[in-house]
Amino acid sequence: MTSLNPKKEICDNSENLENSLISPDGYSKKDFNPPLRLAVMASGNGSNFEAIVNAIINKKLKASVIALIVNNPNCKAKERAERLNIKCIVHDHRDYPKRTDFDKVLVDTLKFIKVEGIVMAGWMRIVTSTLINAFPGRIINIHPSILPSFKGTDAISQALNSKVCITGCTVHFVSESVDSGPIIYQAALPIYKEDDKKSLTIRLQELEHDILPKAISIAGEIWRE
Ligand code: GRF
DSSP states (O other): OOOOOOHHHHHHHHHHHOSSSSTTSSBBBBBOOOOEEEEEEEEEEEHHHHHOOOOOOOHOOEEEEEEEEOTTOHHHHHHHHHHHTTOOOEOOOGSSSHHHHHHHHHHHHHHHHHSEEEEEEEOSSSSHHHHHHTSSEEEEESSOOOOTOOOOHHHHHHHHHHHHHEEEEHHHHOSSSSOOOOOOEEEEEEEOOOOOOOHHHHHHHHHHHHHHHHHHHHHHHHHHH
């Protein structure tokens, strides 16, 4: 799998940027024609899902969200999909005794709708090799820390508790170890003395909404290679 660090390229070498397929705003210079076919997977709020759809509507990202897949029938992400007129498929993980059984159903669905890339945007389930190996290099995830720092659950509290003064978010390819695959895009922000979990989460999510469509655009370059 190709690993790419656009941020490094953008910061380090303006000459390379001239020849790069990534434009200065972080989006791909390629005209994805036809648009990238994406599935988004979410478990809860779904604000990152909506950010992807908005980037598409605003013509920043040439893609189409074929379906949102959720594992919680009552999640807010599903309501967003209804409002945005995007097909929402519900697979409740509680209906499957084993993680691999659940992932097999996801694989069948994702193959059926023929997507080029899968975006885990707040997917709160650990995925198994059943899913990962069915779509090698084609699943990406967003995580609210500068990986490899603060992997796993509640990364925002981990950063606050550890008293670091900078945190951020990362979009990476999904591998079998949690929050560990090759990094596509990262962005940082300061933690202020007065920050609590709520204020930091709000600022981090704004940053996530900015970088996730850019990272999809970059991953799209690789998927279309
Ligand atoms: C985001 O902070 C993301 O980094 C993490 O889960 C959260 C999902 O937020 N994986 P939302 O559901 O997209 O609002």
